[in-house]
Amino acid sequence: MSELIDLIKHEHEHLTRFFADLNARFYDAEKGKITNEFLEVAREELELGVDELLHHFDQEEAVLFSEIVKRFPP
Numbered sequence: 001m002s003e004l005i006d007l008i009k010h011e012h013e014h015l016t017r018f019f020a021d022l023n024a025r026f027y028d029a030e031k032g033k034i035t036n037e038f039l040e041v042a043r044e045e046l047e048l049g050v051d052e053l054l055h056h057f058d059q060e061e062a063v064l065f066s067e068i069v070k071r072f073p074p
Contacts, residue, residue, distance in 0.1 A: 004067055011056050
């Protein structure tokens, strides 16, 4: 179970950093730094963010939630 918790913790830390970095870039854009290049990079990063979240949710369903059901059957 410790390995599972470490994996989930790592995933959450990764996603937190990813979206914090993305948030910082959007904050800079609010200060008037919006360019076509910024918009293209932002689109790519948002697409990557969606992929990262979907992968994370899939992992939770496949690994975490199934382990919880095994340990604590309904």
